[in-house]
Amino acid sequence: MKYFALMLTAVGLFTSISMAQSDVCLAFRTDGQAGKGTAADPLDASTAAKFDAAFAAIKPASAVHIGPGTFHTRGTAVFTIKANTKIHGAGMEVTKIIQDNSGQPHATVFEGNGGGIEIDDLSIDCGYENQRKVSGVIKSNAAAIHLMGSNCAVRRCMVSNYGSTYDDETGENFAVALFGSMETD
Numbered sequence: 001m002k003y004f005a006l007m008l009t010a011v012g013l014f015t016s017i018s019m020a021q022s023d024v025c026l027a028f029r030t031d032g033q034a035g036k037g038t039a040a041d042p043l044d045a046s047t048a049a050k051f052d053a054a055f056a057a058i059k060p061a062s063a064v065h066i067g068p069g070t071f072h073t074r075g076t077a078v079f080t081i082k083a084n085t086k087i088h089g090a091g092m093e094v095t096k097i098i099q100d101n102s103g104q105p106h107a108t109v110f111e112g113n114g115g116g117i118e119i120d121d122l123s124i125d126c127g128y129e130n131q132r133k134v135s136g137v138i139k140s141n142a143a144a145i146h147l148m149g150s151n152c153a154v155r156r157c158m159v160s161n162y163g164s165t166y167d168d169e170t171g172e173n174f175a176v177a178l179f180g181s182m183e184t185d
Contacts, residue, residue: 022062028069048072055079070096075109077102083114089122092158099127108143115149126162141173148179
C-alpha cells in the first residue's frame with residue numbers, strides 16, 4: 001500500500017508539469033512495467049541498470065523529471081548529460097540518487113560538456129565508500145556534479161558522501177563543479 005501512495009504522488013507531480021515533446025519522466029516502479037517515459041507512464045528506473053540506460057538514451061535539450069524515491073546509478077561510467085538538458089527531481093528530501101561502484105578512478109554522478117545544463121531539486125549520495133578499491137583501500141574519487149559550458153545551473157541539491165584519495169591517479173575532487181566553456185579559435 002505504501003508503494004501505491006508513492007506512485008500516486010509521482011503521477012500527481014508529473015501531471016502538474018507542463019510537458020514538452022522532449023520531456024522524459026522516470027519513476028521507481030515495482031509493477032514490472034517498463035513505462036513509456038510520459039507523466040502517466042514513467043520509465044522504470046528502479047535499478048541502477050534501468051536508471052543508467054534511461055539517462056544514456058536521453059537526447060540533448062530534454063527535460064528529465066525524476067519522481068520520488070531512492071535511485072541507484074553508476075553515473076559517468078555509463079552516461080554523460082547532453083547539452084541543454086534539464087534534470088528535475090521532486091525535492092531534496094524526496095528524490096535521492098546514490099552512486100554505486102563505478103569501477104573508475106573518477107566517479108561522478110552527473111557530468112556534462114555542453115551549455116544549458118540544469119539540475120535541481122534532488123539529493124545525491126556520491127557513494128565514496130562504494131568506489132573502486134585497490135588492496136582494500138579506496139582508490140577513486142566520488143563527486144556529484146561536474147558541468148562544463150555556459151549557462152549551467154545547479155539549484156536546491158544536497159550532496160553527501162563525496163571525497164578523494166587525492167593522489168597522482170585520482171587527483172583533485174570537487175563535489176559540485178561548474179566550468180566555463182573551453183572554446184578556442
